[in-house]
């Protein structure tokens with residue numbers, strides 16, 4: 001059993017079945033919890049709000065070509 005770091009609700013985790021890196025969902029606040037340690041189980045909150053220790057993933061915006069301009073001419 002582990003408590004959600006965010007809302008302290010007990011999350012039902014069987015530490016014999018959980019694996020590191022597994023993503024759990026808190027039943028209380030629905031936060032995503034990543035299992036960072038087992039025996040004992042320790043979890044990290046995966047949140048968009050907490051940017052302190054979160055790995056910053058810079059999403060490069062792919063330049064998407066305008067493929068929408070492919071309207072075929074209606075031939076009557």
Ligand SMILES: [Zn+2]
Nearest residue numbers: 004007026029
């Ligand atoms: Zn929670």
